[in-house]
Amino acid sequence: MASAQEAILVLEDGFAFYGEAFGAIGETFGEAVFATGMSGYQETLTDPSYHRQVVIATAPHIGNTGWNDEDNESGRIWVAGYVVRDPAPAPSNWRSKRTLQTELELQGVVGICGVDTRAITRHLRECGAMRVGISSLDSDVNTVLAKVLATPKMEGADLVSDVTTKAAYVLPPAVGTVPSGERKLLVAAVDLGVKMHTLSEFAERGIETHVLPADVTFADIAALQPDGVFFSNGPGDPATAKHAIALCAAVLAAEYPFFGICFGNQIFGLALGFDTYKLKYGHRGINQPVFDHASKRVDITAHNHGFALRAPLDHPVATPYGIAQVSHHCLNDNCVEGLTLTRNNRVVAFSVQYHPEAAAGPHDSEYLFDQFVKLMKATPTKAVN
């Protein structure tokens, strides 16, 4: 305790907080964002959408359940840095294999603890998301601040290539999910930073998922003769993802059933002709009320987005691919949370800004995966043209 190594956190507007080193010793820089979930730090840390972001956990106790071998959302920790108030002195959970501290050290993730995380959160809420640095090497605010200011901003950041798979791979359906005599569905999933749980939701529904690198071409997709195309979540500014937007447009033009999540929702919207903007401080939590325009009900959903689509909530818009309409919005701030595309009064493509795969988060929207299955089953498979 008394011997703990000191660390500082410096925001780009010069605000500095003094705490103790947590995780690896070193320096790190990124965009400061706060996440309000009270559970699921392991899933959060391994979510590729947090690439280049320094996450501030508003829940004070972090690390209570240690680190296990089952709950990772990708192959590594993606957050650029981790800011917590009270790390657990020792974890307690029957699945825990090691401590969070150990895992952060192993993966070289720099963090800070013992700071007033609520004060930082309030500052970000009032002043907006901004760049930040953490250092347990340098205690001089000015030199750290200079490095913070030299860090690239999130607007205009094209980060997909950092997180996408290098090579395509196939995830088979889960055992026993394809009844004998039935054909398994094939989904082409464009990995813009996909989470493990999304893929397991597909596998659980008898889907063979072909996970494709972000630079995949439309011809590659078509060659798979997929039943549907999926665009995943991912980090960075969607407006920079020119290739993904064009690819999505081609998929829609070819009338493949389409499903997008998070970044995938933004790409879908951009392909339909809407634009995106950066939210003041984003949505990062697992308690967000989303209104479903079809059922008129509210789902409690997991969010992780710093950008959002600009689209009218109350009326449909004609696009070259059909009629686009906002299907969901967040009741907290009326932010667009989902889109549908209809042709001939039939939904042919849809996406949501939030995370129906949850992990971490509530399972209220898992039905969207069933909806995708239904959509694919109702659409005849396309031959290569």
Added chain:
Amino acid sequence: MPRRNDITSILVIGSGPIVIGQAAEFDYSGTQACRVLREDGFRVILVNSNPATIMTDPEFADATYIEPLTPQFLELIIAKERPDALLATLGGQTALNIAVTLHERGVLAKYGVELIGASIAAIRRGEDREEFKRVVESLSSIAGGAPEVAQSVICHNIAEIMAAGEQLGWPVVLRPSFTMGGLGSGFAHDSAELLRLGTIGLAASPSTEVLVEESILGWKEYELEVMRDRKDNVVIVCSIENFDPMGIHTGDSITVAPAMTLTDREYQRMRDVAIGVIRAVGVDTGGCNIQFAINPENGRMIVIEMNPRVSRSSALASKATGFPIAKIAAKVAVGYTLDEIPNDITAETPASFEPTLDYVVVKAPRFAFEKFPTADDTLTTHMKSIGEAMAIGRNFTEALGKALRSLEDDTAQLRLAGDPGGTKDELLAAATRPTAGRVQLVVQAMRAGASIAECYQATRIDPWFLTQLELILTVAAEVAAAPQLSAPLLRQAKRHGLSDTQLAEIRKMSSADVRHLRQRLGVRPVFKTVDTCAAEFAARTPYHYSSYDLETEVVPRSKPAVIILGSGPNRIGQGIEFDYSCVHAAMALSDAGYESIMINCNPETVSTDYDTSDRLYFEPLTLEDVIEVYDAEAAAGPVAGVIVQLGGQTPLKLAASLKDAGLPIVGTSPEAINLAEERGAFSQVLAAAGLPSPKHGMAESFVQARQIADEIGYPVLVRPSYVLGGRGMEIVRDEEQLHSYIANSTLVSPDMPVLVDRFLDDAVEIDVDALYDSQELYIGGIMEHIEQAGVHSGDSACSLPSITLGSEVIARIRHSTTAIAKGVGVCGLLNIQYALAGDVLYVLEANPRASRTVPFVSKATGAGLAKAAALVMLGKTIAQLRATGVLLAVGDGAVARLGQPISIKEAVLPFNRFHTADGGTVDALLGPEMRSTGEVMGIDRTFEAAFAKTQLAVYANYPLSGAAFVSVGNPSKRHALYPLKRLADLGFILWATEGTAQMLARHGIAVQLVRKLGEQCLQLENGKECDECATRPTATDLINSAQVNLVFNTPNGSTTGGSPRVDGNAIRAAAIARNVPVITTVQGLEAAVEAIRCAKAGDFAIRSLQEWKCISDVG
């Protein structure tokens, strides 16, 4: 789906008197419901028998009925008011059970009353264990498969129970259906224990149904608070994790929010199941609470039970999250959906979300075993605590430290210095048995060298919590080892919840010195905000808690503030009556243009609703914490004063130190408080005014006490100084008893002397509540006790207006009260107890503070005493308050106005909640030490009718016919004769002990003789009793076989609290176990006989408080 317009009037049922397992939380929920329903334009009809509640204030409903919560009275009210709907999910198990009965009897159908909140079918599915089990096991569509419930067998008789025990393997748990607070439930480790608990359980269940289930003792225990609307939107409001594992009732556990040791996967599975359960049970519009157990070894999850209503945990969850469950439950019950209801705190976001916390909440239970020395203090699945404190901190250690010091129990705060009190093995062995102070034992065991693993083995407290306790000890060790206290070290200690007094103990300094040093070094707490959303959105409600962190959120203000100190956790002697006064003060001060600021730590209460005051500080009521709040507020704007006289003894005890620390105490000064509390000084006040008091003295040892007693003559009343609720008070009749009292009392020392008073036999006790503004005296009410002096005023029934006092006595009371108010220097409220003996009006004691009877008096007379007191303390005069209608324009509460109804207050005692270690019942005799947990009020045209209502409100099965067992001590025989004759005339069969039977027979009253306990038949033949003896049961036989339904048993000799009187004890114990009314005084008997006569005739007036007020105003 907006508000339903097809209903216009709604009947709301409250939860009745405060009892263990059902306390102030239902006043909080009911008050919220009434408030929102009225705001929405519904006509609200409220029924509750508890006058100490805010909800029964006439301004909270359109028609307020203070009537017994029985199906009979509810039907009368329904017939009169013809409500469209009944909302029964906010009044605890009491209201829910009544709703079910009204449905079964066809009353709801007959009058076309729709049950809203939860349907009968949903209540049944949630409450009936067999149905619930089926519902849970049918949820196979939940991802991960259908949830499990514990293996169990439903039993309806003792044979089935015994068979189930064999089948499931030991130990087994018993859970009677349709009971609250775990009444009648427990663990049986063998067949003997099962037989005993099974019998109790069958009797406790209204449906004679007991569930016997596999033991999940030692598993992790969780609760989720769930809310659903009619569009099927469901949210989880809060997760709660129990520090104490399965096997200890959640009401008796330390609990923590949010859950601390679940991964997201496990938490989401629990959430999925909770949502599945609320849907399948069919709670369409409202809240419910679902409990889970998790096997710490492998994560196996079991659904334990659900409450299809607002519960104690809902109140806790509301305070813990800022999400007002009862308020939202009322809104969804009348048709709104969650997305249509705004979140009060953020104002911009809707209620259809799940609160997220950036702090930790710890609740700790408050027990009262010191009041029931023979009771078994082992904690089980049967709730025994009587109150609770909640604390909020930025981490667990900080919240735990604050919660434990909020309990105001010197033994609760963790001891971090000195001798641990035993060896490691001794302490671990002691910690194995769950008791009130187990967390303390665990910490001491750790100090004596126990490892985390050893502590876990002994207690099954999750290792995460144990490592947090270890963290506290590590910090304490650093504090002990440091050459001096530096700012960083102090800050570190404060971050982990160490109080100034704990630091003082470690450093062997005074806590004042610690405080001064800490303040000089600038180690001060900041105040954060409970905002439901972890700062994602700005909060509009200043609901604060302290933490040793960086940034404070108290905003500057220009209006002058008044800080009100609340009353802390509920306990016997200091219950919600004091909260009532604090709430009224907050309302009056806000209306008068002040910013009202509440400090309290009791999550059950209305005072800790963020709607009640302008600013709320959820903080312990200790010197350290109050000073910090004051300093923070003084920095934010002007503070007009600090009110200490409304929250009972808790704030009063702090008055002098707060003043010394420079806080502006308003109202009666700390010096004047001391004048009334300190015996010698008070005697001089009385002497100066020429007022008599019983002879008395103060002793610091047995020798001194004996000397005083010899001087003033036995019997004497002995008690420690500075106590509330008659704690440790006894009537002592001879020297031997005096010696044993002093020898056994831990509360006597030169620091804490004992008071010895002449005890007045056969006196009429009178309670007066008055208000004094330094010029004028306003008598709130004069209450005449029904029991004679010697029974604690909190435990005795009283009548307002008085039933026998003449105008001359009342004039003397006014004169004496004025003289005392002036002599002491009262500014605000004053409560005086008098005894009228031999036409001399003795002053027993005076308390310059709000009393337990303020809410009762306010309701009986229609004057806002507490509101008036708050305004008087800030400089208003009684004359001004008369002019503005806060007080009566002319006259006061001393004289009954024409047409004024008779109001009776009766105490409710918790004896049936406690058992001795061998399973017996604790003694039920009333004495000078207060033991009641709550009270009911009866209001009617006549004394008999009002008293009858109180008895019907207290006893679910108050007898109007049948048989009575009577046993009268010699001193009471003469007075008991006439009422017993009338009881016989009313058709009661009388059974009596020999002496009493002889007396009755001599007066021509038919009576049957019982055999004395343990009396053997002298003509045994082959082990069989003779015919005569076989037909002569003992009194306990009669009670156990339900052959008598009323017991009148006065004690022979003393009326002390502790000493055993075998026969009487056994009889009262049997009666308590069977819930048979027991009367222990002649005055009580007289009143009861009149009440029975009146109830048989059905001679009741069913009128709302609003109607009574009209009648007496016109009169």
